[in-house]
Structures are given as C-alpha cells and as structure tokens.
Amino acid sequence: KQEVTQIPAALSVPEGENLVLNCSFTDSAIYNLQWFRQDPGKGLTSLLLIQSSQREQTSGRLNASLDKSSGRSTLYIAASQPGDSATYLCAVSAETSGSRLTFGEGTQLTVNP
Amino acid sequence: DAGVIQSPRHEVTEMGQEVTLRCKPISGHDYLFWYRQTMMRGLELLIYFNNNVPIDDSGMPEDRFSAKMPNASFSTLKIQPSEPRDSAVYFCASSLWGGIGIETQYFGPGTRLLVL
Numbered sequence: 001k002q003e004v005t006q007i008p009a010a011l012s013v014p015e016g017e018n019l020v021l022n023c024s025f026t027d028s029a030i031y032n033l034q035w036f037r038q039d040p041g042k043g044l045t046s047l048l049l050i051q052s053s054q055r056e057q058t059s060g061r062l063n064a065s066l067d068k069s070s071g072r073s074t075l076y077i078a079a080s081q082p083g084d085s086a087t088y089l090c091a092v093s094a095e096t097s098g099s100r101l102t103f104g105e106g107t108q109l110t111v112n113p
Numbered sequence: 114d115a116g117v118i119q120s121p122r123h124e125v126t127e128m129g130q131e132v133t134l135r136c137k138p139i140s141g142h143d144y145l146f147w148y149r150q151t152m153m154r155g156l157e158l159l160i161y162f163n164n165n166v167p168i169d170d171s172g173m174p175e176d177r178f179s180a181k182m183p184n185a186s187f188s189t190l191k192i193q194p195s196e197p198r199d200s201a202v203y204f205c206a207s208s209l210w211g212g213i214g215i216e217t218q219y220f221g222p223g224t225r226l227l228v229l
Contacts, residue, residue: 027154034217043204043220044156087121089156100169101218103156 002027002094006104013080014112021075021107023090028068031093035064035075038087038106047088048075052057117221119205125227131193134224137186138207142210147180147190148204162188164175195228202226 001013003026013019023033032051036044048057048064056065063076077084087106094102119198126132138145146161160170165182173180177196182188192199202223208216 036220043222044206044218046217046219049217062199091156100161100172105155 002092002102004090004092004102004104006088006090006107008107009030009046010108010110012110012112015080015082017080017111018076018078019080019109021077021090021109022110023073023075023104025071025073025090025092025094025102027092027094028071029094030068033064033066033073033093034091034093034101035062035073036089039090040086044089077109080109082111082113084111117205117219118205119203119221119224121224122222123225123227125229126195127229128196129194130228131191132195132199132226134190134203134205134226134227136188136190136205136221138188138205140186142207142209142219143185143206144216144218145182145204146187146208148206148220149201150204150223151201159190172200181204192226195226197228200226200228 005024007022030052034049035047037047038044050057050066061078066073087108089106090104091101120135143164147159148156149159150156159172160180161168162182178192180190202225204220206218206220206225208218
C-alpha cells in the first residue's frame with residue numbers, strides 16, 4: 001500500500017526566504033507526482049505535475065523535483081511571499097494503488113511579512 | 114468555465130438523517146472523483162467515475178455511502194443514515210479523458226458536513 005509522508009508538518013518563515021518542502025513515498029512504481037496548494041476553507045489547486053519519466057517541473061517561483069528511485073520529491077519556493085501561506089500537499093498516482101491519488105498530510109506554510 | 118461546482122457548501126444535520134452532496138464537473142471532463150478530508154485521516158479517495166461509470170469504489174467506507182453519476186454533468190454522494198463520524202469536508206474533482214494517472218485533477222470548493 002502506497003504511503004506518502006510530508007516533512008515538516010508546519011513551517012514558518014520570514015518573507016523573502018527560499019524554502020524547501022519534502023515529500024516521500026513508499027512505492028516507486030508511480031505514474032506521476034503532483035503538488036497541490038490548499039487555502040483555508042477552500043479546495044485544492046494543482047501547482048505542478050511531474051510525470052514518472054521527468055526529473056523536475058518549474059512554474060514561476062516554484063520548482064518541483066522527483067527522484068523516483070529514492071521515493072522522494074521536493075518543492076522549492078523561491079523568494080517566499082505572505083501570499084504563499086497555505087497548506088501544500090503532495091500526491092502520487094501509483095500502479096499498486098489502482099491509479100488512485102494517494103495524498104500526504106501536507107505541510108502548513110506561514111510566510112510572515 | 115466556472116470550475117467544479119459543489120453544493121451545498123455547508124451542511125449541518127442530525128444523526129440518522131440522509132445527506133446528499135452534489136457536484137457538477139468541468140464541462141468536457143470524463144473523470145469525476147469524490148474525496149473526503151478529515152484531520153485524522155487526511156484526504157482520501159472515496160470513489161471515481163469514468164464516463165459516468167463507477168470505476169473504483171473501494172474507498173467508500175461502508176454501505177451507508179453511495180454515489181451516482183446519472184449524466185456527464187452531475188454526480189451525487191449520499192449518506193444514509195448519517196453518523197457523527199461522517200463529519201468531514203467532502204471534495205469533488207474532475208479531470209480530462211487522459212486518465213487519473215496522467216491528468217491534473219481540478220477540485221471543487223468542498224462541502225463541509227457536520228453531523229450532530
């Protein structure tokens with residue numbers, strides 16, 4: 001059974017700092033890995049999707065990397081802003097889980113002005 | 114497009130009552146997913162449909178839960194009878210025909226359910 005773990009559970013940083021969020025998964029036979037953002041009381045917004053054959057994806061100040069063999073992904077946020085404050089969730093789609101998305105519990109990020 | 118639409122946004126009911134949650138996916142999306150999010154268990158997939166047909170309902174917690182998709186633009190998740198432990202945020206999501214292993218899923222705003 002696929003398990004997804006995110007570290008840290010919560011992170012508070014001053015504005016302007018670069019930061020890294022971590023995600024690990026137990027089953028490396030994945031189709032893809034996605035990073036989502038969830039604002040309080042809202043649904044999830046997909047930020048980046050990395051196919052199993054890719055190593056990284058970039059969108060603006062966000063960069064996500066994937067090391068499938070070690071079961072790890074990182075989300076790098078450059079020059080953080082207060083508007084980046086949210087919960088970030090990692091999710092994987094793996095063959096052994098019937099192609100369903102398995103989510104981590106998220107990292108709650110607070111960027112202080 | 115207005116995105117995935119869910120109703121109601123909030124629901125408070127008493128134990129034993131029937132609850133029906135509704136979802137309208139993004140037009141043209143062939144896949145529809147129902148998730149439940151709780152503090153204890155995080156975000157869990159309950160069931161998903163492809164072209165209105167249920168594909169995997171192994172996440173449905175018990176027989177009190179049922180889901181239908183009578184057409185491409187509407188789905189319901191029903192809980193009968195409801196119990197306090199069903200209190201959670203229920204999300205609906207949809208994606209294009211490429212399949213859930215490939216395509217991004219677009220989430221609705223969720224329905225916050227409280228069963229007293």
